[in-house]
Amino acid sequence: MQTVEEKIACLERFDVAVTRWFEGKYDPEGQDVLRKSLNEMMPIARNITHSVGCLQLMSVAPPPAIGGMVLNNINPFDGLFQTYYGQSLIPNIRDMTQQAIGLLRSGRLEEVKEIPRNSHLPLPEKVTLAWLALHVSMKHWFMVVGILAAVFMLGVKVSTIGFIRELLGLS
Secondary structure, eight states: OOOHHHHHHHHHHHHHHHHHHHHTOOTTTOHHHHHHHHHHHHHHHHHHHHHTTOOOOEEEOOOTTTOOOOEEEEOGGGGTTOEETTEESHHHHHHHHHHHHHHHHHTOHHHHHHSOSSOOOOOOSSOOHHHHHHHSOHHHHHHHHHHHHHHHHHHHHHTTSHHHHHHHTOO
């Protein structure tokens, strides 16, 4: 079992090494040795970051104009040496390790662990349009309006088909 000071020292060493990798500063030992040491430190840093509640899974998507597969729930530590759609995950890894260091230094780890991380929005007794307007994002409103417009246009188009007009008695 590591002490708090040992965990902080480990995360600080990892942060320095990962920063050097991100900036392309491989000297004095060289790229292969730095990569090897990062691979050795990564599981420990990941476990410490996870144990203090600072590990954040991510979603990575291509630019909308290009399109492609969206990657959900990526652990940034697993993609340390990779880029996704031209973006490195190292800045996110550094944020998480630095947050973990700050949390360990604060000495308030138990207080933070007691705060519920995924607090859900309480549902009202009656869902009204006013409640929906305040709690539903604009992208969902645009999606609903788009679906309604598409259904309306489909109805207009289908109503011009002779067979459908006969079925509905519109002829």
